[in-house]
Amino acid sequence: MEPGAAPPRLRGRGSPVPGPARLALAVLLAVVAAFFVSTLPRVRAAAGFRPAGFDPWLDGWLQGGGYVTAAVLALLRPLSSPVDRAIWAWLAAAVAARALGFLLFLAYVRRQDPLPYPSVADAAWLAMYVFLLVGLVQLARRRTRRLSALLLLDAAVGVLAAAALAVSLLYRTVLSLAAPGTPDAAVVVNLAYPVLDLMLLVAFVGVLLAYEWRPPPAAWALAIGVVGFAVVDGVFVYQSAAGTFRPGTMLSSGSMAVTALVAVAGWLPDGSRAGRREPMPNVVLPGIFALVCLAVLVFATQRDVPALGVVLAGAGVVVAIARTGLSFRALRSLAEHRREARADDLTGLANRRAFNEVLERSLARRPDDRHLALLIVDLDDFKAVNDSLGHHYGDELLRLAAPRIQQAVRSGDVVARVGGDEFAVLLADADGPLAVRIAERLRAGFRRPFQLGSRSLVIAPSVGIALVPDDGREPVELLQHADLAMYEAKATRTGHALFRRELHPSSRMRLETTERLRRAIEDGEVVVHYQPQVSLRTGAVTGVEALARWQRPDVGLVPPSGFLQQVESGGLMPLLTGVVLAEAVRQGAAWAAAGRQLTVAVNLSVTNLLDPGFPDQVVHLLATSGLPYGALELELTEDLFMADPARARTAIAALLDAGVSLVVDDYGTGFSSLGYLRDLRDIRGLKLDRSFVTHMDADPRAAAIVESTVNLAHSLGMHVVAEGVETPAVRDRLGELRCELAQGFLFSEPRPAGDLDLDVAPGVRPGPP
Template identity: 35%
Template sequence: MGKSTAAIARRMPGPAGICAFLALMALVATAVNLEHQRTPTVLLWITLPVSALIALASLVAIARRDDLTPVARRFWRHTAIGTAFAAVGATVNAYDCVVGGAAAADVSVVAGIGYAGAIVGNLWAMARLPLKVSGRGSMLRVGLDGLVVLLATGSYSWHFVTRPVVQEAGFTPAALVSGTVFLALNLLALMAFGKVALAGRSHLAPGVLPMMALGMASGMVSSLLLQKYAVDRPWLAASQVSVPVAMLCAVLAGRAQLRAVARGAGPTRAVRRLPVWLPYLAIVAVYALLVHMVAVGDSDALLFVVLAGVLTALVATRQQTVFRENANLVARLDHGATHDTLTGLPNRALFTERLDEALAASHTGRPVSVALIDLDDFKAVNDTLGHGVGDALLIAVADRLAAAVRKEDTVARLGGDEFVVVLDGMDPDNASAAAGRLIAALAEPVVAGDHELLVRASIGVAGGHSGENAADLLRRADIAMYAAKHHGGSNVEQYTEGMAASIADSAAIGAQLQHAINEGQMFLEYQPIVTLDGGRLKGVEALVRWNHPARGIVPPIEFIPVAERTGLIVPLGDWVLLEACRQLAAWRDELGDLGPGIVNVNVSARQLRDPGYVGRVAATLSETGLPPHRLTLEITESTAVALGESVGALDDLRRMGIRIALDDFGTGQSTLTLLHELPVDQLKLDRSFTQGTDTGRRDTMPSAVIALAEAVGLDLVAEGVENRDQADRLAVLGYQYAQGYHFARPLSPDAVTAMVAALPKPSSGETGAADLTAALV
């Protein structure tokens, strides 16, 4: 029984089928009664309220769907409101004629309000569709085109439709009001069609526009037929056909929308515009009609003369708008050819042109210099925070650079994170001082999106003279910039002879370093960290070394900056961490509590900004079996400042149980702020405070630091302890741990093992400092 009911339901016609039957019934009834009334009056009117109510139910259901866009839902909601008014007007109109015996042309006030509300509701639905026109010029041009077409169409509608009807009625007030209302509705309908033609396809499914246009057109055609043909047929009315047909078109438009949603098809996004020839065709049509009127002596000729003048003025205004738009477009194209689209600064082409001009003028003895600026670690910002934040950072940097130079200087963007400044009238020394001011201008944090970022830049300066070309001068500035990066970044280097060879050596080191990491040329040494009150071995700091097959041992100061600049610090740091954790785990198995209890590993900002770093640390601890609390990661103050919002990686590591140490403490400018913001467990006092020659300052600063560390509950390690006097003094001040050449130089793993084996077995749980020092001799 259930299956047969479902089958019957599937075979039953939907709203579109019922409305199509009612529209056909209305057309047949009108045709049958065209000459004489041959059927009961109810057959001429029953289709109106029934079709309107069916269409209303269908459109309300569509307007309540959640899978439509907000614009589409609003359109169908307003269309449903208009249909509700139509249902009221049709029902009252049908009741008046069938029950009340009113003539078909006599529309009561209530029915008239219903029909008028239907027209206004549907026009409002179309008017609310957003117009896809960008720019004031384009909006003005579209508005002028529409106004020209509207006035031309309105003039034809008045001359051929409205005026004959009003004239036949004797120009009575009622006829004038009726004709004016009809003309206004026609013009409003035309405006709605134009609006939908421009905007509708951007928000509604294909097929909706033709159906809605057909529905409104049926009303205008029916009204025209009534006025010209059915004046002497009181049983006929335009609404008898226009309402069922309009309701059918509305239901078909809704079905087109639902089918598009079911297919997953979105609205057409292409921006449409009126054909460019349309306003010209409209004015030609008005002038042609005016010529005809003058020839036959028509009374509307004067009116059309005025109208033709207005249309001519509108078209002329439109042309002026087009000319201005074209001129603005050419100006934008010219600007785009010489300026960077993101920052608005001059691009490489304009920079080269102005530098050539400055070099050409340098034959008079006027100096010229170039400062090439490259942002340090900009790639990490793009990789971790996204290109949107990176673009915002570049815009902010461009603004600061432009504000920090003289009016006669040129700031340009060469591409990526590279900027360049032409310093006309400056020799290299003055240009270097100006470059220092540029670095100072970038020192304040930059707000990019929702992020506060610290900007570091490396600047290379080179001076030029008459006869040089821009490319050579820029190349020298580029070499100086790489020298600045080689020396740690965030500084200025002035080009000197021989610098290119040094940079070439640095580039060669970078290429060889990749091979060294893969081929096992890297090794670790370990410097002991001891307790000052008893000399017990507390832990070790892992220090990476490079045994170059041709050069021998390469100092870290040569290859660490290269690794930072090239990004090789990430795989190198991963190798150091894994090797250090393996070694400490081996010492714990072999030496037990006599061996090192903790290993300290240095980590850079670039490593911490790597999205996968925290996961790789966890994997290393799991692979080596080393408990997290036996690993301490050391960061410098400069690293901490460069981290910015990536400081969250330190929080993640600390939650794992890993300790964080702040190395070279006291050398930066943001010490107290860092202690407040960073998740650190240990401070390592910089060697400059343990080796100073000023006795008062030498004691005052370490005392202040230990008081600070005790106040915030941090361990403290003194670095660079080179003799017993320094060790004893630090012990008196209250320091717990120290490292330095007094206790041990960096040692190989075997040397650390031998050192521990040589220590006498403690009788009270600790080894004396003298014993540890003797074991290393």
């Protein structure tokens, strides 16, 4: 049997596809296209190849290379990613078996005289069907947790019906096409191919049911491949039995194409993020299969049907009867299970419903002198992992995070997953100090990197704490207060926070819906203000920093602290950064056209730097605006590096290659800044965090840190921007230290572009040259 496809696009943006797979895909595309062209009528003769029959270069080396490349591409999927490895290993084995069959036919079988049939090549090709069937069953099982016995019976009825129908209808046809004296083994093998093809189609119907008839791209690719195998094999069997098969035809290129498509399927989005589900039993399809079996039995009373067909149809009827009996019991079991479900499918922890019940019971039975603590744990930058690496790895991160949270608490405490990346912990007999110690221990457990495939990521949690009875006695109140404390921990970057009553005024702002914020960004309610950066030597305004503000119609101007965290957690940061960046570049270009040469600084978030398309977006903006590339200054903070160092460095290298200036923001607040300064040699400058600058005139330790940082930057060929300059004393001290630039309320608060005074900043004394 000859086993290759013009595959669709690889995984969506941000999904990690290793270099070897990209190379194999490129080679496969080229070989499939070349071989397809070679099978077009009269092309071979026109190109000087053998016009009819087997050509060793085209039908041998080129076609064989296509099958081998498809096998390599398919095998790279389970070897390079742990996600659903077993499923794609079976499907890769199927592609490899088809390639092996072709190689055996090419190197051994076709050299025999007479040509043996069936041969060892047919054994490999038939094994392909077994591997495909197992892979499709595994694919369907991934989407289901319960009712496994019922689904297996459904599959059995379908497979038996398909086999019985194929044997009953095709056996005589295959036998009539065979030449007189054809061995029985050859007839059986000729029959096996269409029978197995029909069984594959039935199996794939089961996959479609598991996905509720809305399969992802990977499943669609497999569907086309399975249907393609059925068509190609049907034509091949007919031609083989009639003695009309010839190599180097469109049939051969079609065989290679569908094989290649199955190989590519492993690199397409496969919908695993939807998680497992518990489907309602479907009685329609198994009923149709049972009727097919009954029809075969009735047909056997009127016509001569092979005994095998009768046995298969009878077995299908028996299984269908057993399956019907189980259906009613399964329906009752499913309804009861859904009422009693208490576990999270992904992590195995208690789910939101179970946790709420435990919380209610604990509060109802709590003695007056007993304290409880409720912790809400949220994973920082989880959205960035999902968007940049794909939902497979997001799910894997949640699975790996759950045991780390459990290890931090005591044996009697309750841990649950209550949202997408949100966990809840109920601590029994815990006061504030103990809850804080457990929160710190929990965060310490996250300092070890998470291994997601070939990537090593550091993800930190933010923990909000509410105490019983101090912060509330009712479940809803406590959950709300712990949630507010968690957002306070995120906003202040402290890692954990106890609920405080003064958090209430900001809660309404924080609870703005993601959709409301999306509309605000898209409708132009987010505006850009600019804060000047002043030369301490000349007093000239040399640059500005672009800062987002929300101009709410009902409230007025909202600072970033009032909405930025919700933007980040809602996955809107790429949209917001795009708006701010586009406006800052436009305004910078307008200043440049008016003769004002200013640098325009824009802050980045981790989501931006992990987006592989972000550097191209920046380059496109600059190319279409007319702003000089070096006039745009992107400010990076250390958390951008820690989420995915390799990908961050790739994005930084692309921006630097384009000529964009990069500055390390909030320098001195991270743990490994010196390491990044060593590795990122083309960083233009450092921006000193305001926590060191604002009080350096009264705090000798802060002043010493500023002085050492300025000296370090100068020795590395970088300039320094000091933010948070609010007094003349701080300004003068920075000038003495030869700090180049300063930014702060002493010079100007952030203002709209039209309100900025871009002349020499008042009161700036010229510093040393």
